[in-house]
Amino acid sequence: MDNPSPEGLKAFRERCNMMGMDLAEDVGISASRIVRMFETEIIPGLKNGDITASNSDVLNEIQESLNLGVEECESMFEATLLRLASQAMGLIQSELLRGREDNTVDTINELVRYAGFVEGDLGLSVEEATAYQVFNIYETFDFSDVDEETVEENKELLKTALGISQ
Numbered sequence: 169m170d171n172p173s174p175e176g177l178k179a180f181r182e183r184c185n186m187m188g189m190d191l192a193e194d195v196g197i198s199a200s201r202i203v204r205m206f207e208t209e210i211i212p213g214l215k216n217g218d219i220t221a222s223n224s225d226v227l228n229e230i231q232e233s234l235n236l237g238v239e240e241c242e243s244m245f246e247a248t249l250l251r252l253a254s255q256a257m258g259l260i261q262s263e264l265l266r267g268r269e270d271n272t273v274d275t276i277n278e279l280v281r282y283a284g285f286v287e288g289d290l291g292l293s294v295e296e297a298t299a300y301q302v303f304n305i306y307e308t309f310d311f312s313d314v315d316e317e318t319v320e321e322n323k324e325l326l327k328t329a330l331g332i333s334q
Contacts, residue, residue, distance in 0.1 A: 221284035253282045253290040288328025299330035
């Protein structure tokens with residue numbers, strides 16, 4: 169499994185579990201490889217919104233399946249989340265520099281989802297003007313299919329993530 173897909177990893181993990189095999193002890197997979205397996209499986213779900221702060225059952229399944237401790241799993245998850253948030257912010261900033269605000273919509277929504285896991289504390293360093301520009305773009309989104317309370321919570325999360333004073 170040199171370059172496995174998230175689906176392939178899940179199938180492999182589930183096969184090992186059904187046979188009662190521990191990936192580290194019985195199969196001999198190194199700790200660093202298990203970390204990569206964890207990241208490979210969760211990143212697509214985080215990016216596309218399948219894994220959210222309110223729907224994180226898949227994380228528990230992966231954690232148990234990979235035989236990871238709760239703290240170890242949380243630490244790996246947080247490191248991955250912060251890295252993805254930083255990459256998303258970089259992408260948003262580069263699109264804004266090119267004057268392509270329309271290209272930031274999905275990425276800003278991604279950033280809001282990431283913020284939901286850590287109450288907005290994504291450790292981002294954003295210039296004030298850029299932070300307000302991103303927030304103003306977010307406020308123009310069509311929220312007709314989202315309840316008002318969720319919209320307000322998401323705005324607060326984004327403010328916190330961008331370092332905008334409340």
